[in-house]
Amino acid sequence: MKALARARDQLIDDAVALVASGMSVPDAAATLGLSAAALYSRLAKVGVRTELQQKPRITPQQKADAVERVLAGEPVEKVAAAFDRSVNSVYRWVQQARQEKAGGNRDAVQPANTPEACAVTTPAHSKVDSVPAPMKTQAGHAPADHAEDRVKVGRGVQLSFEDRLTIQHGCSQGMSARQIATLLGRHHSVISREIARNGWEIIDDDGEKKVFYNARRAHTGAKARACRPKVRKLDDNPVLRAVVVACLARRWSPGRISVWLQHAFADDESMRISHEAIYSALYIQSKGSLRAELEAVMKTQDVLIRGGKRRKTRPRNAGVLTGKPWIKGAEITKRSPEVDDRAIPGHWEGDLVIGKGGKSALITLVERTSRYTLLGHLPTEHTSMTVIAAIQQMVKDLNAEQLKTITWDQGVEMAQTARVRIKDGCEVYFCDPHSPWQRPTNENTNGEIRRRFYKKGTDFAEVTPEHVAWVQDELNDTPRQVLGGATPR
Template identity: 45%
Template sequence: MPNGFQNSPALRRQFFDLVCAGTPVIRAEERLGVSRNTGWYLWRKAGAMRLLQGKGDKGLAEPGDLSRPGGRGHRLSFGERIEIMRGRDAQLTYAEIGRQIGRTGSVIWREVNRNANPDGDYHAGMAHARATQKAKRPKGFALDDPALCAKVEAWMDDGWSPRLIAEVLARDHPDDKLGRVSHETIYKCLYVQTRGHLRADLHRCLSTKRATRKTRGQSERRGKFNDAFSIRDRPAEAEDRAVPGHWEGDLIIGANSSSAIGTLVERTTRFTILLHLPTDHTAESVASAMIAAMSELPAHLRRTITWDRGSEMANWREVKLQLQAPVYFCDPHSPWQRGTNENTNRLLRFWFEKSTDLSVHTKADLKRVQDKLNTRPRPTLDLNTPADRLAALLTQAA
């Protein structure tokens, strides 16, 4: 390539301007006085879009839609990209360029990183054409392998979340990109028609049962326990999960609030215990079920219990006395303070749907679900299972 192009960014910029403005490469070469094929070499080296090679085109570029509006709510326009190019030439920061065109600095940063030339030079015309090419639809879809789809469907039928599936596939196929899929790709396949080959009804296997994403609602109102320990009094070792034996509990409520299942989750191992409440979920029934289930654990694995401020825990003093474990309560309207239990209850909704009669589930049914959840790989445990983590603790203690 001639030294004129090699040593002159301004000359290269002129060449890009001509081609992006609709001048064929061969004509741009003649206008700038460079040898034949030099422009083609420069264009390929800059990582530019493919040129039209039809009869009479002789290297004509597709500039993209130059009339597209810019500003908030729109993609960047060609005029905005020109301002970004000028700002870069003037060595302005991303924030300063953003203020000039009414965008945030992060938008400018992403634009430059996505659409600049490989050598770091940002050219408005080439960036605009690149962005237009990337925005073309429809695009190919990653989840079109029948074997991979079958594996995803089988795991989702068993209650696995898209994120867990993605992480397990990444662990099992570290060097095989075709054997992996991101959780966002799975969600797109579930929420957008014709986006892959998963079953159309598979979104019902999600914990929310929703076909679209929605924001969370407000927390439910609960009762008062003015004389009980607050979660603020809970030992620091429970908060950082450094020591096992700290549990969080709540109820999963069924249809018309007449049926329920108790849930207990250990914070360190995420091991889950389900409490069978076949007739009611009064304070007496919940306390009896909790004492019976947790009495089987060694003392070092029942250090504390944290619960929401529901009336079902009115007999918390009896629970504390029988299990020799202090009971703590969340602040009013703050169920998120029991994050481990809230997340587990959401997983359990795969088997125990809202607005259904939970009293139909037998104790054996609860044991089966409990075992399924405790033998499922968990991302928070580096894809180990809660059952394995608890077994290791019991073996260590023995």
């Protein structure tokens, strides 16, 4: 402790000596490796009174000179260093100068955020639009409704028409995005994104790529994209809306609808919509009446997809093998590793969906690679021999390559597999207790059946075999995101 006190006293003595010699407190702090605020407080404790040293005030003429240098293309950082001010201060001066030039009224220039304000009238003397797009390398005149529509510069501010003219000139001169960004005092990523969005490349006879950029077309497009409110795709495209409603009526999820549209309408860009837009039209009433239209089509108000309840806490004995005799020798740990990567088809997962009162049931078999689903109807009971006989009937048309393994939970309904084979060449394996994630595809399918077709508490004795067959066809005709929008068939 005494050594630390002596070092502190020596540090204060050095600081007092530096300040007494005429050095400023910030410079003395930098020399001693301290912060200026800490040094001020330490000097005050030892009785050395110092006033906070302020930078000299900037005169209006100096501000005007700084603004002129920035608008002339000099980097903002260099101008800020020349006047011993921060970059944000210089940005603020430029903003104030442009506001004064516009008349000092912040509302003098209205942003282009309405469809009417986005309408651009092409000047009669402009020849830009009469030339094919790749040849439009001249900016021509500014748009007829163009004004000084950017009163701020710096981070988070849109590019002005003058900025885009500078970008066009830089592209024509073969300058890089970083070089153009230096001229504008902007980050290079802003310029790179602007060129990627509105420019195009042409390969000349020598095989070299040349970037072309048209400032007027880029500025007009930017103003059009900034229109608010925008017309939503589902309101502007009745064909797309009808297809989305038809898919939702089949209880497809918005994510599946989005990827299926890309798969089914690969050559039609107008038939594209994100899953977020569908969710917004369904759940946010101010963003469309899709829910009301869907209720009219489905003739029910239960049209929204809702998640299940929270899972129960996993028991402490989860994963511990029990003494069930039919499991011995058929544990999932003895299953071939080729099943895990889903690269080879022929490996299935199975389970029961129990009906009302625990009497009736539905057998679900799902192939891990293609997600193809088979359903079996058990209207009265689900004993082991009944389940095995139903599965044998379900897989009778599958050959040895299409049916290699079946992974089941440890339910008693598969107890007879130890002495009765489902099919020659087909091995049955059992998951660990309370480990449904070892049959993820089958668990997801069971949940989808509950959400789309048979709610919890359904009595399968009242369900016809024809309806079960229809549900099986619906599941196999449903696009899957994991398959890139394709169906399991």
